[in-house]
Amino acid sequence: MKFVTEYRDAELVQATLREIRRTVTRPWVIMEICGGQTHAIVRHGIDLLLPPEIELVHGPGCPVCVTPLEQIDRALAIAARPDVIFTSYGDMLRVPGSDRDLFAVRAAGGDVRVVYSPLDAVKIAQANPDKEVVFFAIGFETTAPANAMSVVQARALGVTNFSVLGSHVCVPPAMHAILGSPHNRVQGFLAAGHVCAIMGYWEYPPIAEQYGVPMAVTGFEPLDVVQGVLETVRLLEAGRAEVVNPYSRAVTFEGNIPAQRVIEQVFEVRDRQWRGIGLIPASGWGLRREFADFDAEQRFDVGGIRPAESPLCIAGQILQGLKKPHDCTAFGTLCTPETPLGATMVSSEGACAAYYKYGRHLDGIALDEITVN
Ligand code: SF4
Numbered sequence: 001m002k003f004v005t006e007y008r009d010a011e012l013v014q015a016t017l018r019e020i021r022r023t024v025t026r027p028w029v030i031m032e033i034c035g036g037q038t039h040a041i042v043r044h045g046i047d048l049l050l051p052p053e054i055e056l057v058h059g060p061g062c063p064v065c066v067t068p069l070e071q072i073d074r075a076l077a078i079a080a081r082p083d084v085i086f087t088s089y090g091d092m093l094r095v096p097g098s099d100r101d102l103f104a105v106r107a108a109g110g111d112v113r114v115v116y117s118p119l120d121a122v123k124i125a126q127a128n129p130d131k132e133v134v135f136f137a138i139g140f141e142t143t144a145p146a147n148a149m150s151v152v153q154a155r156a157l158g159v160t161n162f163s164v165l166g167s168h169v170c171v172p173p174a175m176h177a178i179l180g181s182p183h184n185r186v187q188g189f190l191a192a193g194h195v196c197a198i199m200g201y202w203e204y205p206p207i208a209e210q211y212g213v214p215m216a217v218t219g220f221e222p223l224d225v226v227q228g229v230l231e232t233v234r235l236l237e238a239g240r241a242e243v244v245n246p247y248s249r250a251v252t253f254e255g256n257i258p259a260q261r262v263i264e265q266v267f268e269v270r271d272r273q274w275r276g277i278g279l280i281p282a283s284g285w286g287l288r289r290e291f292a293d294f295d296a297e298q299r300f301d302v303g304g305i306r307p308a309e310s311p312l313c314i315a316g317q318i319l320q321g322l323k324k325p326h327d328c329t330a331f332g333t334l335c336t337p338e339t340p341l342g343a344t345m346v347s348s349e350g351a352c353a354a355y356y357k358y359g360r361h362l363d364g365i366a367l368d369e370i371t372v373n
Contacts, residue, residue: 003249007221016226017049020233024053028236029185030229031178031321033171034192035062035349036220042354044222046229054229057185057321060174060274061192063139064091064347065319068273069309071167072097074302075136078165079105079112081300085128087121088136090114091348096340098308118150118164125154125162134296137164141195144168144285145259148266151287151294165296166286169272171195172203173283178320179211186321188232190218190225193247200255204243217245266291275343276309276316313342318351325355332361 006012032038038058041047047056060066076097079086086102093102093114106112111131115121118135125133137147147164154162171192178186191204196217204215214235218228227246235242245251263285272284287295312330317323325331325344335341337353344350355361 004221007219007223009223013222013226016223016230020054020226020230021051023230023233023237024051025237027053027055028187028233029055029057029321030188030190030232031057031059031186032190032192032218032225032228033059033061033174034190034194034220035065035347035351035354036194037190037192037218037225038062038351039349039354039357040220040222040225042351042358042360044225045358046222046225050229054233056229057324058318058351059178059189059321060277060319061140061171061195062319062344062347062349062351063143063169064095065315065343065350066169066274066277067092067095067138067167067343068275069097070273071138071165074297075165076100076102076105077302078134078296078300079110080108081110081132083132085111085113085124085131085133086136087113087115087118087124087133089116089138092136092138094340094346095343096346118147119153122150122154122157122159122162125159126157129161131161132299133162134300135162135164136167138167140168140192141170141199141263142197144263144267145198145256148262151266151291152262154294155291160293163294163296163299164287167272168267168285169274169280169283170285171199172207173280174274174277175204175207177277177280177283179207179213181320183320183322186213188213188236189215190228190232191215191243193217193219193224193250196245196247196251196255198256198259200253200260201243201245201251202253202255208241208243212241214241215243217243217247217251219247219250274319276313276319278316310341315342315344315350315352318344325352326360328352332356 121135216231267285340346
């Protein structure tokens with residue numbers, strides 16, 4: 001398949017790894033922002049194939065992982081109402097709230113449906129005028145355009161029984177929070193290619209310059225990832241805090257302007273809570289006042305929920321690059337995909353789930369058993 005097969009070419013990956021080995025002269029910590037990239041890295045063992053000077057740490061770019069527990073509890077409370085059809089992407093159904101998940105609500109009789117697009121939720125609302133239809137609108141810049149469009153379409157169609165429970169967050173404020181922390185370890189970033197496909201990467205050069213941290217816009221295939229690492233290492237070794245775009249087959253500097261326009265039309269910048277991290281100022285989006293009648297939090301009285309996290313879970317530190325999943329005492333024992341204690345284990349993009357799925361909780365992964373030609 002064009003644009004996929006050649007980016008899975010083992011010889012090209014090995015050649016790029018050799019170039020990284022020739023380039024690196026000292027230790028560097030590089031963060032991949034996106035959970036999809038975390039899974040690609042762990043699945044293909046890229047972190048184990050890199051020279052020991054390079055440490056990859058895993059960032060907060062998994063939307064399920066950073067959705068606050070109180071927002072999941074709000075979703076559960078709304079979904080349990082008999083007058084509601086609650087719609088969501090499938091990976092939110094298994095994310096545990098304080099005492100249950102959306103699957104449990106469905107098992108107890110709640111009308112919880114998986115949709116592949118928020119526009120499908122609008123159609124469900126049209127077909128069920130006697131019900132309130134709520135879409136769980138979580139995610140980063142990638143899902144925001146479709147979620148915004150669902151509100152625009154619902155208004156255009158006169159659909160008044162549709163609303164969204166929103167939890168939108170944005171990458172650049174998270175970068176500021178990580179880099180501005182006194183505990184920060186990150187020296188370079190792999191910027192998430194799909195986010196940049198929507199937003200461009202014009203927001204990143206000022207961040208790179210402010211903190212002296214280079215970035216490479218990076219895709220999701222193995223060759224994309226090692227190319228992103230190579231470009232970041234080249235900039236680090238040269239002392240250049242710049243942003244480069246080796247993922248130019250999908251990303252332009254400006255991004256997708258119509259998508260950015262519909263986001264701006266529907267959403268305004270808000271402070272947002274990030275699960276495990278806390279409040280990051282101006283780090284997300286909420287519906288503008290002129291679309292407030294589509295806001296599920298205003299339509300349903302669920303504002304006062306304040307749940308507590310598992311005291312064992314260190315997902316917040318993992319999402320800031322301070323710890324790895326196997327640093328958690330519960331990893332692979334008390335916390336598994338069947339019994340998740342935190343969202344980074346249950347989410348299909350979570351770092352803990354990636355480490356578990358690809359056997360990092362098992363003995364026997366020895367770095368010296370892996371050779372690079
Ligand atoms: S292994 Fe489980 S408890 Fe530990 S950090 Fe990951 S999600 Fe949290």
